[in-house]
Amino acid sequence: MDWRNKAAPLKEIFKDCVLCPRQCHVDRTQGQLGYCRIPAKITMDCALPHHGEEPPLSGTCGAGTIFFSSCNLGCLYCQNYQISHCTCGQELDSSALAKVMLDLQRRGCHNIEPVTPTPQTPLIMESLLLAREQGLKIPFVYNCGGYENPRIIKMLDKMVDIYLPDFKYGVAEDGAAFSAVSDYPRYALDSLKEMVRQVGADLEMENGIAKRGVIVRHLVLPGKLENSRAVFRLIKKEISTSVAISLMSQYTPTDKVRNHPQLGRRINEAEYNQILNFALDLGFDNLFIQEVSEENLLPDFDCENPFK
Numbered sequence: 001m002d003w004r005n006k007a008a009p010l011k012e013i014f015k016d017c018v019l020c021p022r023q024c025h026v027d028r029t030q031g032q033l034g035y036c037r038i039p040a041k042i043t044m045d046c047a048l049p050h051h052g053e054e055p056p057l058s059g060t061c062g063a064g065t066i067f068f069s070s071c072n073l074g075c076l077y078c079q080n081y082q083i084s085h086c087t088c089g090q091e092l093d094s095s096a097l098a099k100v101m102l103d104l105q106r107r108g109c110h111n112i113e114p115v116t117p118t119p120q121t122p123l124i125m126e127s128l129l130l131a132r133e134q135g136l137k138i139p140f141v142y143n144c145g146g147y148e149n150p151r152i153i154k155m156l157d158k159m160v161d162i163y164l165p166d167f168k169y170g171v172a173e174d175g176a177a178f179s180a181v182s183d184y185p186r187y188a189l190d191s192l193k194e195m196v197r198q199v200g201a202d203l204e205m206e207n208g209i210a211k212r213g214v215i216v217r218h219l220v221l222p223g224k225l226e227n228s229r230a231v232f233r234l235i236k237k238e239i240s241t242s243v244a245i246s247l248m249s250q251y252t253p254t255d256k257v258r259n260h261p262q263l264g265r266r267i268n269e270a271e272y273n274q275i276l277n278f279a280l281d282l283g284f285d286n287l288f289i290q291e292v293s294e295e296n297l298l299p300d301f302d303c304e305n306p307f308k
């Protein structure tokens with residue numbers, strides 16, 4: 001089957017969009033827009049070797065990160081809001097995006113990592129399949145917000161090598177308050193189960209570089225420790241403690257939430273350590289951990305690797 005036919009079932013979903021659990025049921029091929037405000041086109045912000053991801057992804061030469069405009073979550077505090085809250089990137093067709101992927105490989109990147117792929121998945125996968133035909137060999141990393149439709153994740157079987165989902169909320173009310181979704185934990189869990197079914201719970205590495213598996217990211221939010229504990233409890237109860245978890249400390253208030261009563265400050269070391277110890281006590285031992293820093297850690301794409 002050629003790459004066009006393999007991507008066709010995914011592209012059909014644009015006509016009655018249920019690519020994410022918001023299930024807007026709009027026909028994006030006719031210019032109708034759902035919550036993510038992106039039509040059925042690729043809208044890319046930038047592509048670059050990214051040295052700030054977890055060490056098995058960034059390695060020595062960088063992850064091959066491709067930032068796409070918009071997102072299906074729209075979190076109040078998004079650390080990357082300049083890209084994810086806007087729809088103003090460059091429009092590309094699938095052939096052009098395949099060339100971007102091949103160029104990242106030529107530059108030595110260890111993988112191809114779209115951020116955030118969810119609303120643009122059909123055309124990103126079409127580009128991936130075309131790039132594979134043209135010689136793309138490096139792993140494909142699906143870096144998403146965790147609020148995924150498990151039926152769509154199932155359709156990505158055998159195309160994704162590494163899943164890198166967030167698990168933002170174990171407490172549904174926090175998802176409602178900060179990301180306008182009432183059912184985040186259920187969708188995140190069911191999607192994660194499907195991801196683990198496809199690529200396994202254990203991270204497969206070669207010379208320190210991830211080749212296959214799952215890394216779950218959890219960003220600790222200020223004062224929201226019960227939310228974080230709930231994330232670990234759910235993953236232990238419904239999946240496994242062997243899943244690799246990246247416990248992120250770098251939350252920094254953006255201008256949008258500078259005066260927010262809960263989100264207007266960074267987390268402190270005691271908060272981070274409470275969650276780290278809670279995870280260790282539950283039996284999670286495959287953790288990527290960070291130091292808690294006083295610095296402003298909003299992303300700077302030439303930034304130092306915060307996991308060092």
Ligand code: SF4
Pocket residue numbers: 017018019020021022023024025026033034035036037072118119
């Ligand atoms: S991808 Fe966008 S249009 Fe489709 S269901 Fe999600 S938010 Fe709605």
